[in-house]
Amino acid sequence: MSEYTDSITKKVMIIVAHPDDADFMAAGTLAKWAQEGCSIVYLLCTSGDKGTSDPKTKPEELAVIREKEQENACTVIGGEQVIFLRHADGMLQNTLTLRKDIVRQIRIHKPDVVICQDPTNRYGDSNINHPDHRAAGDTALDAIFPSARDYHMFPELVQEEGLLPHKVLEVYLSTREGNASVWIDITETIDIKVSALKQHASQVGTDAESLERLETRLKQRASDVGTPHAMKYAEAFKYIKLR
Ligand SMILES: [Zn+2]
DSSP states (O other): OOTTOSSSOOEEEEEESSTTHHHHHHHHHHHHHHHTTOEEEEEEEEOOTTOOSOTTSOHHHHHHHHHHHHHHHHHHHTOOEEEEEEEOTTOOOOOHHHHHHHHHHHHHHOOSEEEEEOTTOOBOSSOBOOHHHHHHHHHHHHIIIIITTOTTSSHHHHHTTOOOOOOOOEEEEEOOTTOOOEEEEOTTTHHHHHHHHHTOHHHHOSSHHHHHHHHHHHHHHHHHHHGGGTOSSEEEEEEEEOO
16 A cells, blocks of 8 residues: 555545546556555445436436446456445435445445545536535545444444444545645556546447547546656545544
8 A cells, every 4th residue: 555554455445426436536546555455345326327418328227337337347456346325326415314325334344444535626627526526525524434433323233233333544535636645656557547447338438539538538647647746647635544
């Protein structure tokens, strides 16, 4: 893992809104950590069932396709498992229901490290961040602290499911330019990241020209992030070490 961690082998959970979010954010880092012996679990709040402009594609069919694409991408980066919460795409909110669903998975899988989306990322110069991304990040942080950690939060998880509290130690937020505090060198795993993203064929296409554009875009982005920090390719995060 990076120099910001205490031990070599960790349990990592990445919590995101949609299929492909995790891989755009962090596939290079996830692949690197998997190679170093970390276990990686993906937790998806929605299955991205509205992610098409084709009126003939049925949302429930798209969800099945996108779940399979995400499982394939997880395999490519060396991850262990993808868990789907199947909340409604495009309508994600920071509700107690979603928080409990995330707390349940944190208590089952006991991650040392969680990667999630930055809920403070509202807009950039040329984009508005997807509301599902903000909701997923907000709820993930609320689940980590204090709900997953505290015995009396969702007591039915203890009483009915035997899920004891769990304290997450570190959080990496995929964040906007200017808010990052750690840069992970992904020079050795950039090709795995490209390959993981290519698994999301319903979103990135399958023709050679589209895939070449995707690879160029991913490498340019990783180069822009890494170059100021003397890395060929990098992913950037806001890092929180919980005490
Ligand atoms: Zn998304």
